Amino acid sequence: xxxxxxxxxxxxxxxxxxxxxxxxxxxxxxxxxxxxxxxxxxxxxxxxxxxxxxxxxxxxxxxxxxxxxxxxxxxxxxxxxxxxxxxxxxxxxxxxxxxxxxxxxxxxxxxxxxxxxxxxxxxxxxxxxxxxxxxxxxxxxxxxxxxxxxxxxxxxxxxxxxxxxxxxxxxxxxxxxxxxxxxxxxxxxxxxxxxxxxxxxxxxxxxxxxxxxxxxxxxxxxxxxxxxxxxxxxxxxxxxxxxxxxxxxxxxxxxxxxxx
Ligand code: NAP
Numbered sequence: 001x002x003x004x005x006x007x008x009x010x011x012x013x014x015x016x017x018x019x020x021x022x023x024x025x026x027x028x029x030x031x032x033x034x035x036x037x038x039x040x041x042x043x044x045x046x047x048x049x050x051x052x053x054x055x056x057x058x059x060x061x062x063x064x065x066x067x068x069x070x071x072x073x074x075x076x077x078x079x080x081x082x083x084x085x086x087x088x089x090x091x092x093x094x095x096x097x098x099x100x101x102x103x104x105x106x107x108x109x110x111x112x113x114x115x116x117x118x119x120x121x122x123x124x125x126x127x128x129x130x131x132x133x134x135x136x137x138x139x140x141x142x143x144x145x146x147x148x149x150x151x152x153x154x155x156x157x158x159x160x161x162x163x164x165x166x167x168x169x170x171x172x173x174x175x176x177x178x179x180x181x182x183x184x185x186x187x188x189x190x191x192x193x194x195x196x197x198x199x200x201x202x203x204x205x206x207x208x209x210x211x212x213x214x215x216x217x218x219x220x221x222x223x224x225x226x227x228x229x230x231x232x233x234x235x236x237x238x239x240x241x242x243x244x245x246x247x248x249x250x251x252x253x254x255x256x257x258x259x260x
Contacts, residue, residue, distance in 0.1 A: 034240035036061035038158050039107050043067045043087060043145060044114025046074040048217035049164065052228035053111055054080045056236060067098065067114075089114050089141030090133075095148045102149075108158025109239070110149055112142035112189075115164065117219050118181035131181035138185035143192055153205055161200075162239055163193045165209040167252065172259040190250055190260060197248030206247035210235055213253045226253070 040057050044050040045066030054066040058081045067087035068074040074084050085101055088094040089112075115138045121127045142163055153159060168179050169186025193209035200207060214224040215231045234253035241255075250258045 033060050035109070035236070037063070038109060039063045039065065039105065039156065040109040040111065041065040041067065041107055041149065042111045042113055043089060045082065046077045048219060049212055049215060049228055049232060050113045051077055051080070052232040053113060054082045056232050058082055087145070089145055090136045092144065095144055099148050102152055104155070105152065106155035106157070107149055107152035108156040109160045109162065110146060110153060111162045111164065112145060113164045114141060115219070118179055120180065126180055134181040134185050135188070138182070139188040139192065142189060146196065154203055159203070159205040160239065160242055161196060161205065161207040163189050163207070163209050165189050165193070165211050165250065167211050167258060169209070170250070170258055170260060193250070194248050201247065206242050206244065208242055208246060208248070209250040210238060211252040211258060
């Protein structure tokens with residue numbers, strides 16, 4: 001070997017060794033911060049689970065777009081570093097303005113989190129206006145938002161849709177009835193998740209239905225066993241692991257697969 005070539009090889013060796021040593025560390029860092037640099041849109045992000053999604057995703061280096069029905073009142077969401085945009089999932093015009101605000105930007109992950117619970121009238125019976133609203137927010141809302149954001153999801157590299165469901169949406173786990181309207185809305189959302197996974201597979205977009213568990217939020221109430229921090233930490237780990245195999249499935253926050 002020419003003397004100059006030998007010197008160059010000697011110089012390159014430590015650099016190669018350093019790169020080899022750094023590669024696993026980089027892989028570990030990617031695993032530890034799986035959403036780093038990804039653009040994630042979370043609906044209903046001004047309070048409850050949506051707000052905690054925004055907090056943990058922002059802390060993990062994601063570019064978070066958090067939506068709120070009243071963005072001017074979403075101080076806590078803004079404080080997470082998220083970009084705050086207006087969205088009422090029941091209003092097609094609001095959905096269209098959201099799409100317009102996003103422009104041609106790619107979207108890696110959509111989390112359809114916004115939701116409301118049912119209400120049973122005192123003295124029995126059903127409040128059908130409320131049932132219709134619950135279906136509009138919890139089922140038609142995510143369908144409306146997802147379809148409007150499909151072009152942005154196709155432009156993104158992450159290609160994931162997460163529909164925040166509930167155990168109450170499982171037909172098999174329904175041993176008590178009740179929660180009229182809410183159960184139906186989440187069962188419908190589960191079906192939408194499964195269909196979406198099939199329909200979007202050719203585009204490489206994955207979709208799951210994900211139950212947060214019973215969590216201490218305005219909806220879950222103070223008696224719930226889980227904190228938002230714990231539920232979201234678990235759900236983000238589940239979302240990070242969603243590949244082709246997991247798409248079209250129904251999980252809960254700790255990774256347990258639920259029966260439909
Ligand atoms: P939450 O504290 O009541 O928060 C609900 C969020 O949804 C709020 O940001 C609310 O915005 C938003 N929202 C309501 N209607 C909307 C609409 N029409 N358009 C856009 N946003 C709307 O509830 P949470 O406990 O965080 O629940 C989040 C998700 O988890 C829901 O899908 C829920 O069904 C599901 N979940 C929760 C539990 C639990 O134990 N907490 C259990 C199972 C499933 P405003 O502030 O403007 O009302």
